Amino acid sequence: MAIDVAIVGGSYAGLSAGLLLARARRSVVVIDARLPRNRFAEASHGFLTRDGEAAAAIADSGRLQLLAYTNVRFVEGTAEAAAREGAHFVVSLGNEKITARRLILATGVVDELPAIPGLQEGWGRTVFHCPYCHGYELGLGRIGLLATGEDSLHQAMMLPDWGPTTFFLNDAFEPDAAQEAMLRARGVEIEREWVLAVEGERPTVILDGGRAIPLEGLFVAPRTRMASDLPAALGCAFAEGPLGPHIRTNEAKETSVPGVYACGDAAREAGSVSHAVGDGVTAAIAAHRSLIFDVH
Known part of the structure; x- marks a missing residue:
């Protein structure tokens, strides 16, 4: 029946x-x-x-x-x-x-995350997709955004409301002059070096040149x-x-x-x-x- x-x-x-x-x-x-x-x-x-x-x-x-x-x-x-x-x-x-x-x-x-060591391990705890869901708890600390494509520009423009923002382009997106001016007007720091890994409970982004950038949280749009x-x-x-x-x-x-x-x-x-x-x-x-x- x-x-x-x-x-x-x-x-x-x-x-x-x-x-x-x-x-x-x-x-x-x-x-x-x-x-x-x-x-x-x-x-x-x-x-x-x-x-x-x-x-x-x-x-x-x-x-x-x-x-x-x-x-x-x-x-x-x-x-x-x-x-x-x-x-x-x-x-x-x-x-x-x-x-x-x-x-x-x-x-x-x-969700399918970029194949970067440490992203999956931190997913939902230190690596997030939605600032409305997780941004407030980061206490206006330094946050990052890992680009996955052109749509990441929208997220990069929003994120400074939750803290000083570093935009890791990672060869997934390159802003034109007008877009870069918009980002800088919002206080977004643009980082063009490759991201090799994300480490630690308080996420630290490891760049290709050896620099380590500590963050309160990292966002990515999978x-x-x-x-x-x-x-x-x-x-x-x-x-x-x-x-x-x-x-x-x-x-x-x-x-x-x-x-x-x-x-x-x-x-x-x-x-x-x-x-x-x-x-x-x-x-x-x-x-x-x-x-x-x-x-x-």
């Missing part, structure tokens, strides 16, 4: 979608591998009422609240395949197949890729953002595949916990309405 909605991905977006659908008294299954994108971060910031709490604690609390609803089932595991079969969708994982009338993808993305093959396998269309592809949706978070909705980081150019929660609400309401009116 088909349930109303299967949600693939049980982090902030998926849990938020599940909560709204549970409260609409719809049958819901949430499938999650328990590998959230922000699992490397010690704390989550900028989410109203939960600022500074451990990221895992926020998700655990949300999961407990969701599972208080008897019409919700949580399945821990990886959704291996999904396909439309007639009027329904079938999601496969392990030895189980879940049939649902609607499908919400909250499958997230994976490329992202889909964390799951399901969106592509279902035929969802993608849009190319500045950091990588994301699932293309309309304002109701419906994908190009009727009956399939997407929310969270997988369906945004850039995300946060707050954005993910809001997206989950939007996707849930749209999916619920489509069940009532049988429209997509």
Whole structure:
């Protein structure tokens, strides 16, 4: 027998979608591998009422609240395949197949950092991607930005609000004269030597010439890729953002595949916990309405 909605991905977006659908008294299954994108971060910031709490604690609390609803089932595991079969969708994982009338993808993305020793080890603790999430805690100390492309210019212009900024170009970007003038007007120091490594708990950037530049924190905008093959396998269309592809949706978070909705980081150019929660609400309401009116 088909349930109303299967949600693939049980982090902030998926849990938020599940909560709204549970409260609409719809049958819901949430499938999650328990590998959230922000699992490397010690704390989550900028989410109203939960600022500074451990990221895992926020998700655990949300999961407990969701599972208080008897019409919700949580399945821990990886959704291996999904396909439309007639009027329904079938999601496969392990030895189980879940049939649902609607499908919400909250499958997230994976960050791909430049291949520089020390970056991955510091990711989420001393190496960050979002100043709104982590900049305040650096206490206006010296911070750095590692360029990954032309879009790093935007980040370099913003970062001085969180501390004196050094922009490590690393041959990934070269500002023209006008751009360099803008950066210098913001007080950004431009560094053209290659970055060889990032070392230490208080990150120190080691340059090709042997100089060591200590920082309070280092920012980098990683490329992202889909964390799951399901969106592509279902035929969802993608849009190319500045950091990588994301699932293309309309304002109701419906994908190009009727009956399939997407929310969270997988369906945004850039995300946060707050954005993910809001997206989950939007996707849930749209999916619920489509069940009532049988429209997509």
